[in-house]
Amino acid sequence: MRGSNALYEGHRLMLPGLKDRASATCQGCRFCIPILGREERKLACLATLDLYLTGERRVPRELSGRDFIWLAGKELLVKAVARVRPQGQACGFYCPRE
């Protein structure tokens, strides 16, 4: 039945706001902030820390690597840096910057 309708594939239901979310990247997300190290600066996802994800603490504009390690440890810092995909599609925790 569906195969006989040539126009069927052309009709897709797009919920309001879904298009913006589907085209969003980590760079536009408020959880994506630069982590400042001694020699380099990398983007990291603060949504890996419950402290920021739950809104208990305000997401800063940038954070030093030393402070991040003090808050969550080295393993989580590596995980947070690996999670950011500047050009890739945003994840389900995406939250646009204000």
Ligand code: SF4
């Ligand atoms: S991984 Fe998700 S929550 Fe983290 S910066 Fe990217 S879109 Fe935002």
